[in-house]
Structure formats: structure tokens, C-alpha cells
Amino acid sequence: MNKHASGVAVSISDHDLIAGSTALFAPTGPVPFNAASPPIFQTSLFTFESYSAIEDVFAGRSQDFIYSRGNNPTVAEFEGLIAALEGAEAARGFSSGTGAITAAVLAFVEKGDRIVAVRNVYNDVYCLFGKLLRKFGVTVDYVDAADPAQVAAVLPGAKLLYLENPTSMVFEVQDIAALASLARRYGVVTMIDNSWATPLFQKPLLHGVDLVIHAASKYLGGHSDTVAGVVAGSKDHIARINRTTYPYLGAKLSPFEAWLLLRGMRTLPLRMAQHMKNGLVLAERLGNHPAIARVRHPAFSDHPGKASLRGFSGLFAFDVAEDIDVPRFVNALKHVRLGVSWGGPETLIVPAQAALQLPDESNSFRRFGVVDRTIRFAVGLEDPDLVWQDLAGALAAS
Known part of the structure; x- marks a missing residue:
């Protein structure tokens, strides 16, 4: 994603999601x-x-x-x-x-x-x-x-x-x-x-x-x-x-x-529509925040392979700037929770800095060059404004 990317076009509507999933x-x-x-x-x-x-x-x-x-x-x-x-x-x-x-x-x-x-x-x-x-x-x-x-x-x-x-x-x-x-x-x-x-x-x-x-x-x-x-x-x-x-x-x-x-x-279409909306809102805001160096979201990719995707889930990643202390940022979060897995109603993060501590023989992150400033972000179903207030506050405190 470009640092200040905006205007993402989503080609699928709520009606399309529900009608296509009878x-x-x-x-x-x-x-x-x-x-x-x-x-x-x-x-x-x-x-x-x-x-x-x-x-x-x-x-x-x-x-x-x-x-x-x-x-x-x-x-x-x-x-x-x-x-x-x-x-x-x-x-x-x-x-x-x-x-x-x-x-x-x-x-x-x-x-x-x-x-x-x-x-x-x-x-x-x-x-x-x-x-x-x-x-x-x-x-x-x-x-x-x-x-x-x-x-x-x-x-x-x-x-x-x-x-x-x-x-x-x-x-x-x-x-x-x-x-x-x-x-x-x-x-x-x-x-x-x-x-x-x-x-x-x-x-x-x-x-x-x-x-x-x-x-x-x-x-x-x-x-x-x-x-x-x-x-x-x-x-x-x-x-x-x-x-x-x-x-x-x-x-x-x-x-x-x-x-x-x-x-x-039975609620998959409704949930996925909301995950996508919330994720795009937060990806845009993160991309325009001075403490974020990069947002890794498929919606902002120019690769032709994106054509197979009819929509975007709420899971993506962002890289914080070098002056952000990752543990301090994580500990400052009040609503966003720290935990593995994703796909549920709650918003979760996993910092690569912690995952990089896995033993070498078990560590795909280190093998493929994942940087320690990357944060995996699983956006849930909450009000995105609530999540954003939490993120912005934690970044300011870091």
C-alpha cells in the first residue's frame, strides 16, 4: 500500500454477498x-x-x-x-x-x-x-x-x-x-x-x-x-x-x-461484509498516520493476481515507524486484544517481534524476512471508530 493510499474500490455489495450464498x-x-x-x-x-x-x-x-x-x-x-x-x-x-x-x-x-x-x-x-x-x-x-x-x-x-x-x-x-x-x-x-x-x-x-x-x-x-x-x-x-x-x-x-x-x-455473508468495511476504514487511517511506515493490505496491491479476489477480509498487517516501541504500543492498547488466530468478532493483533522469537527451525517469519516492526491486525466487528481511538492512543503513547 502507498503511504497515503485512498479511494479503494470494492466491487462487491452486501446484496451480492447474500444473494450469492443461498x-x-x-x-x-x-x-x-x-x-x-x-x-x-x-x-x-x-x-x-x-x-x-x-x-x-x-x-x-x-x-x-x-x-x-x-x-x-x-x-x-x-x-x-x-x-x-x-x-x-x-x-x-x-x-x-x-x-x-x-x-x-x-x-x-x-x-x-x-x-x-x-x-x-x-x-x-x-x-x-x-x-x-x-x-x-x-x-x-x-x-x-x-x-x-x-x-x-x-x-x-x-x-x-x-x-x-x-x-x-x-x-x-x-x-x-x-x-x-x-x-x-x-x-x-x-x-x-x-x-x-x-x-x-x-x-x-x-x-x-x-x-x-x-x-x-x-x-x-x-x-x-x-x-x-x-x-x-x-x-x-x-x-x-x-x-x-x-x-x-x-x-x-x-x-x-x-x-x-x-x-x-449462516451469518457468514453479513460478517464478511462488515469485516471488509471495518478493515478498509482502518487500513486507510493507518496508511495516513505518521507513525505507520507501511500497510500490507491486498486491496492496495497492483498485482494482477488481485483479480481473483471479489472482496477483502479484515486481516492485514502494518509496519510501525522505527521510533515506535512495539512492546509499549501493544501494552498501551485497551480494547484491541493480543492473541493468535483471527476471524471472530473481536479485534486482535500479533506482533512479528514476538513471533520472531520462535526457534530458528520453526520460524518461517525469520526465514522469509518478516521485519520486527510488522503487526498482524485482525479487524473484528466492533465500531471501527472505537478501534481507531485505541490504536491512535497506543501509537501516541509509544
Whole structure:
């Protein structure tokens, strides 16, 4: 973002958000007792009326439920909803976003394979690649995915292209359609973390990406009370995950968490519209404040990859000026809270200066040059004037 950027054009209206998300309000199958809210099937197992009934399930002739570690009606309702929103054929829920990422990646790589990944990847993914996968001889090339030529140079021979749009902490954008086209040319499977944009603001499958991953704990749940993940894609790709990794990693989504997600997602269009409005207001004000050196917000990027985004969530970052004491600034905040994660109604910050204290082998921030004056900012649903008063006061006190 330019220091004094202004006049951001947003191409999506509240009406567009709601009208384009009718799947959020229509159940994917019959609802017992015509319940207005999807019920919870809080059971570990399902019984059968006869030998032939259970034999049909084991033989694959019936799709009846067996055991909630494998399938559950409430979880299936959530999976169907995500698939509908992403334009996917199928989806699989997990107990966390990291569980979803791990199962998806492990389903498509083997010993000796190579992954190409966007730089500034989510830190836990960086640890997954650098610690766990390294034990099995899987190597990773990190690239500036904003430069398709750099990606094309390392794609030949790779098995997987792993993307985020925008990227973690610094919010760089990529042309995901161009990257997906390159990957298809070389027979490389593409995965993208779409947690930042949600299916309302970005639909990667429409741009040629193979698999979409969400940390459903964030905007999909929307209330800071759920930890979950989900992967969406073609029937064949999801079947491969179901067959090779999902049954054995134990990262199953519980019925109660799925119910919380279904509840939260019914307000997703309204919440995302407000997150976007609040975020843009505060990004503008921060960009014009003398104590802020830079605002890292995809809305102000000139990269053509921004075209895949139909809107902007409330998560971005800003760099404070050199004369601002970061710990003093953080401690001076009264309303904005200090905490990881994002996507809930409260406004949160994470200072990179603290995150840079992670051990070297676990630190993607240090590996990719995140500066210690960067503050990740998750704008909530509060009155932006209240948040701004808090920020301005803390900056003045620092």
C-alpha cells in the first residue's frame, strides 16, 4: 500500500454477498422433524437392524453411517455446504486446519517427492514441510509466487504446488489462475489455503486450482469458539484423501464442532461484509498516520493476481515507524486484544517481534524476512471508530 493510499474500490455489495450464498440457508438433505437449525447427531456410532444391512455397508452397497470417526450426518451437512460454496464436488472435514493440510498434503506426496510452496507460508505448514516431511525425504522449494516465471522455473518434476492468496503475515497476492495453468502443464497438483478470503471472496477451483483448504476455525466459524478444518475439491481428489490419509491420522471433525460451524456460517455473508468495511476504514487511517511506515493490505496491491479476489477480509498487517516501541504500543492498547488466530468478532493483533522469537527451525517469519516492526491486525466487528481511538492512543503513547 502507498503511504497515503485512498479511494479503494470494492466491487462487491452486501446484496451480492447474500444473494450469492443461498446454500448457507438451505440444508443439503432432509432435516429431521423439519428443524429450522441443523441438528447435532452427537453419537459415536450407528447401529443396524440386520446382518444384511451391516454387510451392505462394509461391501460398499450402502452409504449408511457406521462410526463418527469416519462419517457423521452433522459433519456431512457441513462438508456438503463447503462443497456447494466452493463449487466443489466433495469436501472432507477435519478437527483443525493443520489436520486438513497434513492429510491433504500427505495424500499426494511420497518419499523423494518435491513440493513447490509460496514463501511466507503459514508457520505451521512451514514446520510440517521442514520437520515431518523432511524425515520422509520430501523436499520443498519456496518461491515468490507473485512472479509466475520464478514458479515455472522450479515446477518441472514437482508433485505439489502449495499456495496461499494472500500469503501469511505479509499479504502478498498471486495470479492463481496463471499458477494453476502452469501446474497443469507440468502435471502438478495445486492446493491453496483459502481461509483468508472464504468462498465468498475467492473461489480458487473456478481458477483451475485442484484442492481448497480452510482453517474453518477462522471466518467460517466466526465466533472464536471452534477449531476445525476442511478440504474441498473433485470427487477423485477427496476420495484419495479419504482412502490414503483421513482414516489413519485421527483428525476427524466432531459433530459438535460441525454444528458450531453450520451455525456460524449462516451469518457468514453479513460478517464478511462488515469485516471488509471495518478493515478498509482502518487500513486507510493507518496508511495516513505518521507513525505507520507501511500497510500490507491486498486491496492496495497492483498485482494482477488481485483479480481473483471479489472482496477483502479484515486481516492485514502494518509496519510501525522505527521510533515506535512495539512492546509499549501493544501494552498501551485497551480494547484491541493480543492473541493468535483471527476471524471472530473481536479485534486482535500479533506482533512479528514476538513471533520472531520462535526457534530458528520453526520460524518461517525469520526465514522469509518478516521485519520486527510488522503487526498482524485482525479487524473484528466492533465500531471501527472505537478501534481507531485505541490504536491512535497506543501509537501516541509509544
